[in-house]
Amino acid sequence: MQHKTERRRRDQGFSIQARLSSFRYAFYGLMTMIIDQHNARIHLVATLSVLALGLLTGLKSFEWLWVFLAISLVWITEALNTALEYVADAAVPETNELVAKAKDVAAAAVLIAATFALMVALWVFWP
Numbered sequence: 001m002q003h004k005t006e007r008r009r010r011d012q013g014f015s016i017q018a019r020l021s022s023f024r025y026a027f028y029g030l031m032t033m034i035i036d037q038h039n040a041r042i043h044l045v046a047t048l049s050v051l052a053l054g055l056l057t058g059l060k061s062f063e064w065l066w067v068f069l070a071i072s073l074v075w076i077t078e079a080l081n082t083a084l085e086y087v088a089d090a091a092v093p094e095t096n097e098l099v100a101k102a103k104d105v106a107a108a109a110v111l112i113a114a115t116f117a118l119m120v121a122l123w124v125f126w127p
């Protein structure tokens with residue numbers, strides 16, 4: 001049996017309106033993350049600070065590339081971590097050992113990205 005959402009998507013076909021809605025949902029997702037997650041707000045402050053510092057110190061093109069890569073990795077991992085938390089909480093609201101492991105591993109992804117971002121920041125801004 002075909003999944004209901006999959007069937008509905010095929011029935012609708014392509015539309016510019018639907019594509020624009022996808023962007024809107026993605027933007028809502030970003031806002032939800034910033035409003036709900038303390039870590040995302042810390043990432044926002046760090047991102048704005050690094051961008052300001054980069055402009056003030058006049059980073060070279062290749063240094064900006066590393067900075068953008070680091071910033072993107074942190075936001076992507078935080079978004080996936082947050083999405084996993086929502087799905088896990090919806091599917092298993094009670095305490096569960098596997099949910100704990102899944103959330104810990106997802107948080108580890110953010111930690112790895114944040115460590116990489118810190119190394120990039122030290123490399124490009126160290127006098």
Ligand SMILES: Nc1ncnc2c1ncn2[C@@H]1O[C@H](COP(=O)(O)OP(=O)(O)OP(=O)(O)O)[C@@H](O)[C@H]1O
Nearest residue numbers: 039081085092093094095096097099100103104107
């Ligand atoms: N349903 C659950 N069952 C067991 N342990 C859980 C459960 N939910 C959360 N935990 C534990 O609490 C930790 C924090 O989970 P929570 O959902 O509160 O995320 P958070 O506070 O937003 O953390 P993060 O900083 O990773 O975003 C998890 O990494 C996990 O160890």
